[in-house]
Amino acid sequence: MTKKKILIARAIFPDILAGLEQQFDVESNQIDEIFSPEVLLEKVRGKDAVMVTSSESISAALIAASPQLKAICNIAVGYNNIALDAATQAGILVTNTPDVLNQTTADFGWALLMAAARRVTESEHWLRAGHWKKWSYDGFLGADLHGSTLGVIGMGRIGQAIARRSMGFDMKVVYHNRSRLTPELEVRANHAQYLSKEDVLRQADHVVLVLPYSAATHHTIAAAELALMKPSAILVNIARGGIVDDVALIEALREQRIAGAGLDVFEGEPAFNPGFLALSNVVLTPHIASASAPTRRAMTYCAAGNLIAALAGQSPPNCLNPQVTSKG
Numbered sequence: 001m002t003k004k005k006i007l008i009a010r011a012i013f014p015d016i017l018a019g020l021e022q023q024f025d026v027e028s029n030q031i032d033e034i035f036s037p038e039v040l041l042e043k044v045r046g047k048d049a050v051m052v053t054s055s056e057s058i059s060a061a062l063i064a065a066s067p068q069l070k071a072i073c074n075i076a077v078g079y080n081n082i083a084l085d086a087a088t089q090a091g092i093l094v095t096n097t098p099d100v101l102n103q104t105t106a107d108f109g110w111a112l113l114m115a116a117a118r119r120v121t122e123s124e125h126w127l128r129a130g131h132w133k134k135w136s137y138d139g140f141l142g143a144d145l146h147g148s149t150l151g152v153i154g155m156g157r158i159g160q161a162i163a164r165r166s167m168g169f170d171m172k173v174v175y176h177n178r179s180r181l182t183p184e185l186e187v188r189a190n191h192a193q194y195l196s197k198e199d200v201l202r203q204a205d206h207v208v209l210v211l212p213y214s215a216a217t218h219h220t221i222a223a224a225e226l227a228l229m230k231p232s233a234i235l236v237n238i239a240r241g242g243i244v245d246d247v248a249l250i251e252a253l254r255e256q257r258i259a260g261a262g263l264d265v266f267e268g269e270p271a272f273n274p275g276f277l278a279l280s281n282v283v284l285t286p287h288i289a290s291a292s293a294p295t296r297r298a299m300t301y302c303a304a305g306n307l308i309a310a311l312a313g314q315s316p317p318n319c320l321n322p323q324v325t326s327k328g
């Protein structure tokens with residue numbers, strides 16, 4: 001029997017690739033070249049399934065040009081890189097990798113919050129540059145997290161994991177979400193209190209963003225929202241670029257209208273606004289919130305399992321459009 005053809009658009013763990021090569025006719029990309037939209041379209045054409053990351057855009061045009069395609073498997077929980085409606089209309093299964101990254105990503109939200117509040121990377125740069133000649137009582141004074149109020153905007157599974165961690169810091173949690181959590185989940189999330197987005201921004205000492213990106217959440221935090229935050233507040237974005245208006249954030253950080261920020265995602269990444277580089281009150285990381293070794297493996301296994309199920313005519317475990325019947 002001829003093997004089904006798949007494209008793995010980016011480099012993945014070699015042993016997981018080897019497993020897939022036993023079952024499928026695989027076009028891989030272990031040199032991790034970034035394909036232009038035109039090249040990606042050519043490579044997807046004729047494939048039965050494609051495995052992508054959040055960096056690859058699977059547009060409606062690409063879907064229209066790929067009549068043989070049966071499954072699009074994202075190695076990410078966020079799927080704003082995929083034209084889901086177009087895929088559904090074309091009868092193509094779309095999958096993501098939820099849950100396996102919740103704890104690791106929540107840990108990283110805290111890493112950014114703590115690094116920005118206690119000026120970890122800023123002081124390290126200063127030390128490495130040879131400036132440390134004496135201890136001083138007011139060197140790198142930061143904000144306390146313990147006892148403060150944490151705001152979470154986007155209270156899905158990762159947001160809830162972040163809120164649960166705040167119990168150890170004796171913090172209060174306020175949150176905003178598309179829909180309110182059940183009372184049981186609010187209790188588990190450190191007795192989180194549901195508020196409007198504006199009231200979260202007003203009341204929270206620090207705010208973490210964990211909401212999915214879509215046209216509806218574009219610039220959820222822009223100049224007007226930043227103006228509501230406390231001047232002592234830290235803003236953390238581990239969600240997606242585009243949720244924050246980066247130009248407005250740079251202005252607010254430059255003028256110290258908020259104290260600092262921790263950012264793992266940027267508008268237009270991997271390019272980002274160079275204005276951030278001139279600021280010492282922002283911690284910048286290159287979209288690595290899920291990047292622990294076990295979690296990145298778990299995400300890749302999860303995507304591989306979804307792909308195998310989809311091409312076996314089964315409903316994949318993490319299907320985003322279950323109304324589509326698998327074409328195997």
Ligand code: GLV
Nearest residue numbers: 054075076077078
């Ligand atoms: C990472 O950003 C993801 O969506 O998994």
